[in-house]
Amino acid sequence: MQDQGPSPRKRTGGRRRRQNKRKKHQLGRLPTETQLGEPRFRVIETRGNTKKTRALATNVASVADGGDTVEAEIEDVVENPANPNYVRRNIITKGALVETSEGTARVTSRPGQTGQVNAVLVE
Template sequence: MNHARSTKKRTGGRRRAVRKKRKHELGSAPTETQVGDQKLKTVETQGGNTKVRAVTTDVASVSTNGGVESATIEDVVENASNPNYVRRNIITKGAIIETDLGRARVTSRPGQDGQVNAVLLDE
């Protein structure tokens, strides 16, 4: 949804854009993190800062009752944000992944911060 002014005037006429988007108003395509050998991408953000994005990853930091353990991601089991992501093995926040420790829910945003943090599900 667009949070800008309506493209229609009160009269029903069309309101035309005053200018194109400025550099800081531009967005970027989402990084859809897939299951695979770890590949990271560094992007520049506003203010000269950087963000590390996970293009593909197979490692997750899984929080268990005994602490945090490193686990290998085997598969994406469920993804509430988009059912097609399960078929394409795309990891997003809230996705349920199959690891060697068991099923876990992703709590981080791998496309934004380059790592997968997850909480083990008790089944």
């Protein structure tokens, strides 16, 4: 895992030396990569005494069509601009196009962060 923060390189291309050791809060985590399947969740503790619910797998989406929202079943991942490989592996991320029982929808939430899939129908 790589820690977050400024780039280790200067504008000129030279390397910057670290001023201090890496701190625990600077470390990131591996991506969740929510899969299509029977719903599975994991609760992780984050900074500030809060928790995140990560969706490891899900097959349900809240699909918005204009004013009303319907809970629909996800059937397939059609397109994923984040990574073309994710379509073959049926991984759901924000921006992915999914085929639902209501029609084709674009995912607007981050399932690996919020634990739910919110989507908007695509005409």
